[in-house]
Amino acid sequence: MQFSSIIGQKALISKLISAHNENRVAHTQLFLGNDGSGTLPLAIAYAQYLLCTDKIDNDSCGVCPSCKKFEKIAHPDLHFYYPTATTQSVKKDPKSSLFLDYWRSYITDNDGYISLNGWLDHLGVGNKQGYIRKDDANEIISKLSFKAYEGSYKVIIIWMVDKMNESASNKLLKTFEEPPENTVLILIGNKYEQLLPTVRSRAQLVKVPRLKDEDIIQKLQSTGVSLEEANKLATLSCGNWNTVKEIEDNAGETQANFINFRKWLRLCFQPRDYSELLKFNQEMSKLGREKQKSFLNYGIEVIHSSIQNNFNNTDNIKKAGEELDFTRKFSQFINDSNQKEIYKALNEAIYHIERNAHAGILYSDLSFKIVDLIAKGKMHVSKNATQ
Numbered sequence: 001m002q003f004s005s006i007i008g009q010k011a012l013i014s015k016l017i018s019a020h021n022e023n024r025v026a027h028t029q030l031f032l033g034n035d036g037s038g039t040l041p042l043a044i045a046y047a048q049y050l051l052c053t054d055k056i057d058n059d060s061c062g063v064c065p066s067c068k069k070f071e072k073i074a075h076p077d078l079h080f081y082y083p084t085a086t087t088q089s090v091k092k093d094p095k096s097s098l099f100l101d102y103w104r105s106y107i108t109d110n111d112g113y114i115s116l117n118g119w120l121d122h123l124g125v126g127n128k129q130g131y132i133r134k135d136d137a138n139e140i141i142s143k144l145s146f147k148a149y150e151g152s153y154k155v156i157i158i159w160m161v162d163k164m165n166e167s168a169s170n171k172l173l174k175t176f177e178e179p180p181e182n183t184v185l186i187l188i189g190n191k192y193e194q195l196l197p198t199v200r201s202r203a204q205l206v207k208v209p210r211l212k213d214e215d216i217i218q219k220l221q222s223t224g225v226s227l228e229e230a231n232k233l234a235t236l237s238c239g240n241w242n243t244v245k246e247i248e249d250n251a252g253e254t255q256a257n258f259i260n261f262r263k264w265l266r267l268c269f270q271p272r273d274y275s276e277l278l279k280f281n282q283e284m285s286k287l288g289r290e291k292q293k294s295f296l297n298y299g300i301e302v303i304h305s306s307i308q309n310n311f312n313n314t315d316n317i318k319k320a321g322e323e324l325d326f327t328r329k330f331s332q333f334i335n336d337s338n339q340k341e342i343y344k345a346l347n348e349a350i351y352h353i354e355r356n357a358h359a360g361i362l363y364s365d366l367s368f369k370i371v372d373l374i375a376k377g378k379m380h381v382s383k384n385a386t387q
Contacts, residue, residue, distance in 0.1 A: 003060070169196050
């Protein structure tokens, strides 16, 4: 992975290269930023640059034996550690080395732009939390006791270091502070406050900013996306490339949720014929549990966007076109009189669906609640208009 494949971040890449050229490579660095900003691909490209044997201006060569091994994420002096949990194949004592093939395929398929939830879903851990544990720390210490196999550096990348448990952190404090010669430790995290202060104090902070809209647009256009669509996706992404991929992957489901949610709210807004509303509820109850949860989560997102619109925080609204127009029109009826109760009703519905509640009864009960709550919102608007 070369710097040229990284989306944006030109200023930061230039700083990393300058530090190397001036022999100022910090032995322990903390790349801090959202997953969608490119922290992991940037770290891999940086490691490839450090180990490249035939560097070109501002990048690794991409063709030397070292770079060829990086293409397969299989350089002997590059080591990864990341959150894991027990799975069907690893029933106890999970650690990074047991999932290396999964890791390589996952980051290759996604060009390094991954998220913690996506990674844990890929592993199939269910509802379990992922952590970096003491066994990983022991392996790191063991690997660093040996010299680099063939490169000028031995590089350890610890992804989502904020998910490292306390015993592992404590075991690695001395290593973070004084790693062996010609070793570079790259810690990657997105929640600075969740890192132990003793870890934070031992690493040079490298802030990875959100992506600029123009960089996202340029990348999308290079893949054949029209300028109009690229502008729309860049606006909705808020500088997060993972969000761009999610929107593209879920475009069909999002559109279906929008159509269904708009229809449902119209039936609830002024219900002249309850039979139509009940018919809609029965149709929704026939969907699978995950699709029902997706529909209700979309509803929560619309309520959130409506509140953002009411407070003129339009930059935080991830909507465009018909969705944005509908949200703006609907937002006036989401106000102090009902917004908390609507949030509560939708979240409770998701909770009960997860526990196999009777969907037909649940949607009927929820619909009647929403009818009353929208009526409260309309009354609040009318009262304010007459004052």
